[in-house]
Structures are given as C-alpha cells and as structure tokens.
Amino acid sequence: MTTNQVLVRQLDTIDIGTVTAIDEKITGSYHPEEWERRIGYYLRRDPDAALVAVIDGEVVGFMLGEVRSGEFGLMEPTGWIEVLGVDPDHQGSSIGRRLAESLLEHFKSRGAVKVRTLVDEGMGDIAGFFESLGFEPAPLRPFVKLL
Ligand SMILES: CC(C)(COP(=O)(O)OP(=O)(O)OC[C@H]1O[C@@H](n2cnc3c(N)ncnc32)[C@H](O)[C@@H]1OP(=O)(O)O)[C@@H](O)C(=O)NCCC(=O)NCCS
Numbered sequence: 001m002t003t004n005q006v007l008v009r010q011l012d013t014i015d016i017g018t019v020t021a022i023d024e025k026i027t028g029s030y031h032p033e034e035w036e037r038r039i040g041y042y043l044r045r046d047p048d049a050a051l052v053a054v055i056d057g058e059v060v061g062f063m064l065g066e067v068r069s070g071e072f073g074l075m076e077p078t079g080w081i082e083v084l085g086v087d088p089d090h091q092g093s094s095i096g097r098r099l100a101e102s103l104l105e106h107f108k109s110r111g112a113v114k115v116r117t118l119v120d121e122g123m124g125d126i127a128g129f130f131e132s133l134g135f136e137p138a139p140l141r142p143f144v145k146l147l
Contacts, residue, residue, distance in 0.1 A: 005055050005056065006053050006054070006055055006060075006093075006094070006095055006098050007053070007054045007055075008051055008052070008053050008054075008098055008099060008102040009051070009052060009054060010047055010048060010050065010051060010052075011039065011042075011043070011047075011050040011051060011052045011062060011064070012052075013039070013040075013043070015039075015052050015059050015062070016032075016035055016036055016039050017032075018052075018058075018059040019035055019039065019052070019059065019062045019085070020032050020035040022059070022060070022061070022062065022085050022086070022087045023035065023085055025087060025088050025089075026085050026088060038064075038083065039064070042064045042065075042066065042083075045066050046065075046066045046067065046110075048106050049064065049065045049066050049067070049079075049103060049106055049107070049110075050062075050063075050064050051063050051064075051099055051102055051103055051106075052099075053086070053095045053098055053099050055090065055095075060086065060087045060089075060090040060095060061084075061085060061086035061087060061090065061095045061096060061099055062083070062084065062085055062099070063081060063083070063084045063096075063099040063100065063102075063103050064081075064082055064083040064084070065079060065080050065081045065082050065083075065103055065107070066079075066080055066082070067079050067080070067107055067110040067111070067112045068080060072140070074116075074140075076113050076114060077110070077111045077112045077113060078112055078113075078114050078115070078116050079103070079104065079106075079107025079108075079110070079112040079114070079115040079116070080115070080116055080117065081100065081103060081115060081116075081117040082117070084096065084099065084126075086099075096129055097132075097133065100133055115135075116138065116140075117130060117135065118142065
C-alpha cells in the first residue's frame with residue numbers, strides 16, 4: 001500500500017458504523033450508542049475537526065478534536081486531538097500521520113498556536129505515535145480522584 005492512495009475527508013454521520021467497527025477491532029468492545037453520541041458531539045462542535053481516512057472508498061481511520069482556549073488556565077487557542085483510531089489491518093501505513101497532518105492544518109486555520117493531547121501511560125503505543133509526529137511531554141499534570 002502507498003500513502004497516496006489515502007484520502008482524508010470530513011467525517012459524515014454515515015461513517016459512524018464503520019468508526020464503531022474500527023474501535024471494536026482495536027479494543028474488542030462494541031459501543032454503538034457511545035460512538036453515535038461522541039461523534040454527534042464533535043460534529044456539532046467543529047465538523048472540520050472530525051476526519052476520516054479513506055482507501056478505495058473504505059474508511060480505515062478516524063481522528064476527532066477541536067480548538068479550545070481558556071480551559072485549564074491555558075489561554076492560548078489550543079488544538080486538542082482527543083479521539084483517534086486506525087484499523088489494525090492498515091496500521092503502520094502512515095494513515096495516522098496523514099490524519100494528524102490534516103487536523104493540525106485545520107487547527108492552524110482556526111488560529112491555534114499549539115496542539116495538545118493526553119495519553120494514558122498504559123497506552124504506550126499511542127505515545128510513540130505522537131512522539132514520531134514531534135509531540136513532546138508537556139508540564140501539565142492530570143489529577144484524578146475516585147468517586
Ligand atoms: C496510534 C495509531 C493511531 C497510529 O496510526 P498508524 O496509521 O499506525 O501510524 P502511522 O503509520 O501514521 O505512523 C506515524 C508514525 O508514528 C509511529 N508509530 C505508529 N505507531 C507506533 C507505535 N505503536 N509505537 C511507536 N511509534 C509508532 C510510526 O513509526 C511513524 O513514525 P515515522 O513516520 O517516523 O516512521 C494506531 O496505531 C491506533 O489506532 N492505535 C490504537 C488507538 C487507540 O487505542 N484508540 C483508542 C483511544 S482514543
């Protein structure tokens with residue numbers, strides 16, 4: 001497979017089933033209602049920041065984010081990459097990179113000066129992906145408390 005076969009376009013509601021299936025392949029869990037709700041949220045917030053990668057008409061990856069400012073005391077407009085997944089059958093073919101490049105271009109066009117994401121330390125493979133894209137650890141500590 002070559003990367004020039006990959007098309008990145010805006011996610012459409014008709015893609016929800018395929019995104020749900022890709023997530024199921026990655027995680028082993030099937031959550032259609034969750035994806036319907038989650039994708040609806042991103043499409044309402046900023047449809048241009050909800051992207052899918054397509055090869056030969058088939059959706060093989062997705063990336064969702066948005067530009068925010070003011071959260072967590074971070075005043076500068078910041079693009080957040082929040083949800084992503086590439087079909088395991090297509091991983092390692094620069095699809096994630098293509099999705100990120102498109103999303104970062106969009107963030108810049110919306111005035112973002114930085115892009116951030118959060119990676120759970122238990123998801124080491126995603127950290128490696130972001131490091132390859134030039135992301136560095138940030139001095140922003142998450143805090144959590146059981147409820
Ligand atoms: C992380 C993920 C998006 C990467 O997508 P991908 O299409 O396989 O990645 P790419 O082929 O575009 O790789 C881009 C770069 O990241 C690196 N990379 C990708 N996966 C990596 C890994 N597991 N470890 C280290 N580096 C990795 C590649 O080596 C490549 O670097 P290079 O361009 O310098 O050679 C994909 O593996 C995935 O969907 N993982 C599961 C995500 C998940 O769990 N989502 C649910 C929570 S939101």
